[in-house]
Amino acid sequence: MSINRNKLKNKKALVNETQSSVANAEPNLEVEFCGKKFKNPIIAASGTFGFGREYNQFYDVSMLGGISTKGLTLEPREGNVGCRIAETASGMLNCVGLQNPGGKRFIEEELPFLDSLDTIILANVAGNTEEDYVALASMLAKTSVDMLELNISCPNVKEGGIAFGVNPCSVESIVKKVKAVSGDKPLVVKLSPNVASIRDNALAAEQGGADAISLINTLTGMAIDYKTRRPILGNITGGLSGPAIKPVALRQVYEAKRAVKIPIIGMGGIMTASDVMEFMIAGASLVQVGSANIYNPMAIKNIILELTILLKECNIVDVADLVSTLRA
Amino acid sequence: MQEYKFTINSKFILKDVFELKLTCDEPLPSMIAGQFVHIKVPGDEVLLRRPFCLYRWDKKSISLLIQVVGKGTQRLAKLKKGDTVYGIMPIGNGFKLKPSHKKIALVGGGIGVAPLLMIPKSCLGREQDTVKLTENMIVPVKQTIKGTEIRSYLGFTTKAKTILSTGFSSVSEKVIITTDDGTYGIKGYPTDALKADIEAGFIPDVILCCGNHNLTKAVQKICIEHNIEGYMSGEERMGCGVGACLVCTCAVKVGGGQAKHLRACVDGPVFNIAEVVL
Ligand SMILES: Cc1cc2nc3c(=O)[nH]c(=O)nc-3n(C[C@H](O)[C@H](O)[C@H](O)COP(=O)(O)OP(=O)(O)OC[C@H]3O[C@@H](n4cnc5c(N)ncnc54)[C@H](O)[C@@H]3O)c2cc1C
Ligand SMILES: Cc1cc2nc3c(=O)[nH]c(=O)nc-3n(C[C@H](O)[C@H](O)[C@H](O)COP(=O)(O)O)c2cc1C
Ligand code: FES
Numbered sequence: 001m002s003i004n005r006n007k008l009k010n011k012k013a014l015v016n017e018t019q020s021s022v023a024n025a026e027p028n029l030e031v032e033f034c035g036k037k038f039k040n041p042i043i044a045a046s047g048t049f050g051f052g053r054e055y056n057q058f059y060d061v062s063m064l065g066g067i068s069t070k071g072l073t074l075e076p077r078e079g080n081v082g083c084r085i086a087e088t089a090s091g092m093l094n095c096v097g098l099q100n101p102g103g104k105r106f107i108e109e110e111l112p113f114l115d116s117l118d119t120i121i122l123a124n125v126a127g128n129t130e131e132d133y134v135a136l137a138s139m140l141a142k143t144s145v146d147m148l149e150l151n152i153s154c155p156n157v158k159e160g161g162i163a164f165g166v167n168p169c170s171v172e173s174i175v176k177k178v179k180a181v182s183g184d185k186p187l188v189v190k191l192s193p194n195v196a197s198i199r200d201n202a203l204a205a206e207q208g209g210a211d212a213i214s215l216i217n218t219l220t221g222m223a224i225d226y227k228t229r230r231p232i233l234g235n236i237t238g239g240l241s242g243p244a245i246k247p248v249a250l251r252q253v254y255e256a257k258r259a260v261k262i263p264i265i266g267m268g269g270i271m272t273a274s275d276v277m278e279f280m281i282a283g284a285s286l287v288q289v290g291s292a293n294i295y296n297p298m299a300i301k302n303i304i305l306e307l308t309i310l311l312k313e314c315n316i317v318d319v320a321d322l323v324s325t326l327r328a
Numbered sequence: 329m330q331e332y333k334f335t336i337n338s339k340f341i342l343k344d345v346f347e348l349k350l351t352c353d354e355p356l357p358s359m360i361a362g363q364f365v366h367i368k369v370p371g372d373e374v375l376l377r378r379p380f381c382l383y384r385w386d387k388k389s390i391s392l393l394i395q396v397v398g399k400g401t402q403r404l405a406k407l408k409k410g411d412t413v414y415g416i417m418p419i420g421n422g423f424k425l426k427p428s429h430k431k432i433a434l435v436g437g438g439i440g441v442a443p444l445l446m447i448p449k450s451c452l453g454r455e456q457d458t459v460k461l462t463e464n465m466i467v468p469v470k471q472t473i474k475g476t477e478i479r480s481y482l483g484f485t486t487k488a489k490t491i492l493s494t495g496f497s498s499v500s501e502k503v504i505i506t507t508d509d510g511t512y513g514i515k516g517y518p519t520d521a522l523k524a525d526i527e528a529g530f531i532p533d534v535i536l537c538c539g540n541h542n543l544t545k546a547v548q549k550i551c552i553e554h555n556i557e558g559y560m561s562g563e564e565r566m567g568c569g570v571g572a573c574l575v576c577t578c579a580v581k582v583g584g585g586q587a588k589h590l591r592a593c594v595d596g597p598v599f600n601i602a603e604v605v606l
Contacts, residue, residue: 050572
C-alpha cells in the first residue's frame, strides 16, 4: 500500500514539475486524424455552415480545424416545404430536408472557394438509394475534398438517408459499397442517434471499412402549436440539435468509443470549450460544432480561442492527451 | 454584415408594442427599409436570435418597434435605458423603388406597418416629422416630392392596436386605417380599402406590403388581378440570419419559372409578390 502511495506521489510530483515548466507554453491544438493534419480539433458541422462563405464574412474560417459541407446529393434538391425550424427548450428542431445544389454544381461552384481555404474539407454525402450514394462518393473522391462524411442519418428525408442508418446490416452494406469507390479519401460514417444500439451501428460501420465515425446527427422530435393544434414544422417531425442533446451525445460517443477501434468525431450541443473537452474525454478525437453557429456566427472562433485558455488553465500541453481519459 | 454592440438609448412603451432606440459607438452602415437586424436576446434562455426590421435609421442609431408575442420579445421588453444588446446587420435586400414608381401603395398589417414607415425616407428622401408614438391622428400632408404619391393602407385588429398613423400621415399623401372590428377608421382589412381605391381609379405603379400570411396573400391576389407590380416581406422563421442554415426558405418562382427555395434572410426578406408561392 505504502509503496503504491509513494509511487503515486512521485508521479504527481513529476506531473506537477512538467506542468509548471510548460505552464506558459501555448498548448498544442493540432490533431492528426486519418492521416490528415487538423489545426485544431474543431470542425464546423454539416448543414449549419453552408459551404463556408457566409461565416467567412465574420472571421477567417481558415482558422477552423475543418469544415463539413452541407449534405450533398447526386441531384440538386429543393428540400422540404413549409416551416423548417422550431425553437425548443435549450435547442431547436429543423427539417431542411437536404436542400443542396447537387454534386456537380457543388464541384463547379462551391469547391473552388473551399479549396482557397487553408482547412480540412469534409464532403457530407447523402442520398436516396445506395446507387446514388456510390455515384456521388465516387464523383467526390476524384476532387480536392480531403475526406468524405457519409450521412446515413438525416431524419428529414423520407426516402433515404436514415433508412440506411438504422439497421446495422444496411449500415455495413452501404459503408462497404461507398468505401470501395472512395479511393484515397478517408471515409467518416456519420451515425444516427435514433437507433436501438449505437454500439452495433458503430461496429457495423467499422466492419464495413469506415476509417472513422462521427456522431451524433439530430434526434428525431416534433413541436406542436396548442392553439392551432398543428405541427409547427412543415415536415411534422424534425431533428433536434443544440445544448438539449449534449448528454445523449456524450453517452453515445462514450459507448461507441468502447465498441470500435477507429477514431471518433463527436458532436451534439457543443457551445463552449469545456464542452469540447468533455467530448474528447468521452472518446472523441475531433469534434463538430453545429447549432452554436446558428446562435452566434462567431461561435467557433470564440470556442477555439477559449479552448487554448482552458487547456492552459488545466495544464494540458497537447489537446490529444484528453482523448478517452474518462476516470472511474 | 457584422455584429454590433448597441446601448439602449431610449425605450418607449405603447400598449403591447415598444420602441427601442439603439445607439452604437461604431459608425453604422447605411440601411434601407425592409432590411433587418438579427438580435441576440440577452441571457442564456433564448438561444435563437430574433429578426426585427428597422423602422428608423441614422448614422448613429437605429430604432426598432417590437410587438410582444412570446419568450424572446418578452425578455427584450424588460431591457432598460443603458442596457447592452447585440445584433447582426445589415441583413437582407430591403424595399426598393424604381423611377417609374410614381404612385405607391404601402399596405401593412399590425406590427408589419413598422418597416413600411421607413420607405418614404429611404426610397424617396421624404423626411418624417418627429413623430411621437402616442400621437394617433391623421395630420395634413405637408410635402409631395418628385411627383410621387404615396398612399398608406394600415390594418389593425382593433382601435387599441393602432400605431404609427401620425408617422405615416407625415410622409404619405393619404393614410387609410382599417380595423377588423370597426372600432377605428374603416371596418375591414387594408386590402379592402386598397381595392376600393383601385376601383375608384387610383392604380398604383407598385404595392409594397408587410404583414402576416393572410395579408400578403390578399395583396398578391390584387397585384395579379390588376397586373400591378408588388413586393412583400413575410414572416419566415429564421435561424442563422446569415444565409448558411437554410431554415428560412421561401418558395419563389424566379422569373415565373419553377419554384426555388430562396433564403428569406439574405435573398429576401423582400420578394416580388407575384413570384412567391403563398
Ligand atoms: C424579416 C423580419 C422582420 C421582422 N420585423 C419585426 C419588427 O420590426 N417588429 C416586430 O415586432 N416583429 C418583427 N418580426 C417578427 C419577430 O421576429 C417575431 O415576432 C419574434 O421573433 C417573436 O419572438 P418571440 O420569442 O417573442 O416569440 P415566440 O413565438 O416565442 O418565438 C418562437 C420562435 O418563432 C419565431 N417567430 C415567432 N413569430 C414570428 C414571426 N411573426 N415572424 C418570424 N418569426 C417568428 C421566433 O423568432 C422564434 O424563433 C419580423 C420578422 C421577420 C422575419
Ligand atoms: C439546420 C441544420 C441542418 C443540418 N443539416 C445536416 C446535413 O445536411 N447533413 C448532416 O450530416 N447533418 C446535418 N445536421 C446535423 C448537424 O451536422 C449535427 O450533427 C447536429 O446538429 C448536432 O450538433 P449540434 O447540436 O452542435 O447542432 C444539420 C443540423 C442543423 C441544425
Ligand atoms: S436563417 Fe439561416 S439561411 Fe436564412
